[in-house]
Amino acid sequence: MSPETFYIHTFGCQMNVHDSEQMAQLLGEAGYVRTGEASRADIIIINTCSVREKAAQKAYSELGRLRKYKQHHPGVIMGVVGCLAQEKRDAFLRRAPYLDFVLGTHNIHRIAGVIGKIASGGSPVVDTSFHRSVRSLGIRTLPAPGSVSAFVTIMQGCNNFCSYCIVPYVRGREESRQSADIVDEIGFLARHGVREVTLLGQNVNSYGRGPSEDVDFPTLLRMINEIDGIDRIRFTTSHPKDLSADLAAAFADLGKLCEHIHLPVQSGSDDVLRRMKRGYTAGEYLEKIVLLRAARPDIHITSDIIVGFPGEKDRDFQKTIDLMGKVRFDNIFSFRYCDRHGTASEGYDGKVAEGIKQERLTLLQSLQERHSLEKNTDLEKRVEDVLVEGVSRNSTADLTGRTRGNKIVNFAGDADLIGKTVPVRITGAHIHSLRGEMLQGGTRC
Numbered sequence: 001m002s003p004e005t006f007y008i009h010t011f012g013c014q015m016n017v018h019d020s021e022q023m024a025q026l027l028g029e030a031g032y033v034r035t036g037e038a039s040r041a042d043i044i045i046i047n048t049c050s051v052r053e054k055a056a057q058k059a060y061s062e063l064g065r066l067r068k069y070k071q072h073h074p075g076v077i078m079g080v081v082g083c084l085a086q087e088k089r090d091a092f093l094r095r096a097p098y099l100d101f102v103l104g105t106h107n108i109h110r111i112a113g114v115i116g117k118i119a120s121g122g123s124p125v126v127d128t129s130f131h132r133s134v135r136s137l138g139i140r141t142l143p144a145p146g147s148v149s150a151f152v153t154i155m156q157g158c159n160n161f162c163s164y165c166i167v168p169y170v171r172g173r174e175e176s177r178q179s180a181d182i183v184d185e186i187g188f189l190a191r192h193g194v195r196e197v198t199l200l201g202q203n204v205n206s207y208g209r210g211p212s213e214d215v216d217f218p219t220l221l222r223m224i225n226e227i228d229g230i231d232r233i234r235f236t237t238s239h240p241k242d243l244s245a246d247l248a249a250a251f252a253d254l255g256k257l258c259e260h261i262h263l264p265v266q267s268g269s270d271d272v273l274r275r276m277k278r279g280y281t282a283g284e285y286l287e288k289i290v291l292l293r294a295a296r297p298d299i300h301i302t303s304d305i306i307v308g309f310p311g312e313k314d315r316d317f318q319k320t321i322d323l324m325g326k327v328r329f330d331n332i333f334s335f336r337y338c339d340r341h342g343t344a345s346e347g348y349d350g351k352v353a354e355g356i357k358q359e360r361l362t363l364l365q366s367l368q369e370r371h372s373l374e375k376n377t378d379l380e381k382r383v384e385d386v387l388v389e390g391v392s393r394n395s396t397a398d399l400t401g402r403t404r405g406n407k408i409v410n411f412a413g414d415a416d417l418i419g420k421t422v423p424v425r426i427t428g429a430h431i432h433s434l435r436g437e438m439l440q441g442g443t444r445c
């Protein structure tokens with residue numbers, strides 16, 4: 001019997017989530033039907049992440065479970081895609097010989113063809129080649145029914161080679177899509193009911209830097225701001241060294257650009273930043289924060305911080321704590337440093353003991369919790385426009401949505417508001433979310 005249903009398990013970041021959406025689109029166009037349960041699927045795809053050790057370990061343990069599953073269901077087609085697939089290449093088939101395919105980050109557009117070939121008795125496929133033109137960048141996907149938010153990839157890859165990061169090795173060099181393609185895709189999404197787009201790229205600030213590309217990132221934002229039907233524009237991720245005055249000005253000028261930026265600092269110590277090869281000092285980072293806040297005083301700023309980078313001393317860590325005090329981030333993603341195979345910092349001296357890393361992480365996270373709660377408390381009594389995303393996971397009587405500043409708000413309301421923007425008065429603050437009450441008769445759109 002030919003395969004009919006597929007299941008995708010996604011690990012990692014928004015780029016991976018969008019890659020899975022794109023594969024689902026291609027498989028749907030080829031006649032396969034998506035299922036939310038692996039046990040009902042004829043095809044199981046694991047979309048892997050190798051940026052952090054934890055995500056890689058989770059993917060490996062999922063594969064361990066699938067090995068047993070395949071023993072009892074030999075007809076199920078199984079494969080891995082994504083960053084870990086790109087990194088391990090055919091070694092993946094040696095480690096997991098029950099897999100039918102391994103597709104790297106530049107080859108997900110082949111998914112339907114590869115599965116069709118295997119279903120007709122073909123041998124396992126490994127394709128981790130890099131292409132100068134990444135064909136998966138422009139695959140159009142509509143959001144799930146009821147959702148009005150969509151991801152749009154504008155560029156892929158990275159040329160920065162931060163010493164700890166595996167991304168340039170597994171996603172390749174920077175490549176930007178043509179602005180006309182992006183504008184066309186967002187127009188298409190708007191005509192299908194999308195109101196909010198999140199522009200994706202490993203370093204969106206270097207969008208358009210290649211020789212064949214036409215406009216830079218702030219110009220692209222200005223073009224998207226003109227698209228009828230789109231109300232909110234977000235983007236991720238930004239590199240501080242590439243954040244220009246022109247981009248900061250876009251936060252002041254463009255009404256649809258949401259007042260939130262994720263700007264990874266990684267450390268507050270210049271010594272550590274130099275060894276990370278980040279290309280800026282702590283002082284330069286703070287200057288960018290001043291620039292952003294001058295353009296948009298109410299901007300919400302989030303960040304990534306790594307603790308325990310090789311050679312990080314107590315005084316370096318203290319500089320990170322000091323920087324957090326100066327910026328007062330709305331939220332951060334924080335991690336203990338972990339060697340990634342093949343990166344420069346894998347060979348660095350001065351590895352920090354796990355116990356010290358954990359102590360620093362605990363201290364840093366408790367400081368951030370204090371800052372997050374203070375920031376959220378500042379919003380109490382304010383009225384925020386909330387784009388309703390769905391029913392709250394904690395109570396079916398509640399809806400959940402996001403403010404323009406990317407804060408999660410829970411409030412009582414009917415499910416027919418999902419997909420709409422409503423005014424909500426903030427009545428309570430938690431560390432990771434807000435409580436609110438909707439203003440009566442206040443649907444905005």
Ligand code: SF4
Nearest residue numbers: 158160161162165167
């Ligand atoms: S900028 Fe640095 S951390 Fe970000 S993807 Fe590129 S190499 Fe990795």
